[in-house]
Amino acid sequence: MINYNFTHYDSLDSTNSEVKRLCQQDYPEGTVVVAATQTVGRGRLGRRWISPPGNLYFSILLRPKVSLDVLSQLALVGGLALAKTIKYYMGDTCRVTLKWPNDILVNLQKIAGILIETDMDSCLIEGTPCYLGIGVNMERAPELTAYPAIAFKDFVTPIPDTAEFLNNFVINFNSMYVTWQEEGFVVLRDEWLSFAHGLGEFIVATAGKEGQIEGEFLTITEAGSLILLDENEKEHIISSSEVTFPDIEDRLGFINKN
Numbered sequence: 001m002i003n004y005n006f007t008h009y010d011s012l013d014s015t016n017s018e019v020k021r022l023c024q025q026d027y028p029e030g031t032v033v034v035a036a037t038q039t040v041g042r043g044r045l046g047r048r049w050i051s052p053p054g055n056l057y058f059s060i061l062l063r064p065k066v067s068l069d070v071l072s073q074l075a076l077v078g079g080l081a082l083a084k085t086i087k088y089y090m091g092d093t094c095r096v097t098l099k100w101p102n103d104i105l106v107n108l109q110k111i112a113g114i115l116i117e118t119d120m121d122s123c124l125i126e127g128t129p130c131y132l133g134i135g136v137n138m139e140r141a142p143e144l145t146a147y148p149a150i151a152f153k154d155f156v157t158p159i160p161d162t163a164e165f166l167n168n169f170v171i172n173f174n175s176m177y178v179t180w181q182e183e184g185f186v187v188l189r190d191e192w193l194s195f196a197h198g199l200g201e202f203i204v205a206t207a208g209k210e211g212q213i214e215g216e217f218l219t220i221t222e223a224g225s226l227i228l229l230d231e232n233e234k235e236h237i238i239s240s241s242e243v244t245f246p247d248i249e250d251r252l253g254f255i256n257k258n
């Protein structure tokens with residue numbers, strides 16, 4: 001059983017950086033760092049995560065007891081727990097979806113993001129330190145984002161209490177985190193798919209040596225990789241890439257600030 005211990009800060013450079021510093025001081029798994037603002041919040045793919053007051057920014061120190069080849073599944077586990085928590089507050093009034101691998105969308109607009117960093121200097125066969133960083137737009141949706149963003153305030157009044165939200169997230173996350181380590185991602189796959197954005201739709205994936213691949217988003221594998229069917233009916237299994245969904249970009253105006 002992991003004990004989650006929360007430390008709150010008014011301002012930090014980045015909660016991921018702080019939790020990494022604490023890890024280097026041998027803080028245990030379950031250390032949670034929360035900040036009211038971040039001066040250099042980071043997003044995926046080297047993007048900035050603009051962090052004004054009023055939103056939620058936190059990072060959790062984890063040491064998953066899984067082999068290195070499945071460590072990237074943590075992104076899907078974290079995303080699923082976050083989507084479930086957000087849906088609880090949103091109810092059925094809007095659509096909460098997961099854009100593979102782990103952007104959380106509400107009515108096609110991004111409300112939250114997840115950045116997972118690992119410490120390759122202390123990379124172990126199992127138990128590698130991972131920093132699960134999450135930003136949730138509560139009061140404000142920053143404008144300079146790669147995807148059009150929205151905030152809880154646009155849908156729910158009053159907005160959720162951040163401490164209660166965090167607590168609910170940790171409960172959801174912990175149960176999925178334990179399941180994942182003990183039984184594998186396969187057990188969570190169907191629930192992940194129930195939130196999946198764009199199943200059966202045309203997508204564009206930029207994946208390592210294959211470059212850009214276009215096709216239909218068929219499903220995800222038992223290991224969480226995306227399966228894309230190209231125009232020649234060839235299946236591509238994509239485990240790490242940037243995926244774009246033309247429906248999101250077309251309807252809302254994609255601004256790539258990468």
Ligand code: BTN
Nearest residue numbers: 014041042043044113114133135
């Ligand atoms: C993304 O969608 O690009 C991921 C964004 C992750 C932002 C969070 S906010 C808390 C934690 N600290 C950071 O510097 N980044 C993550």
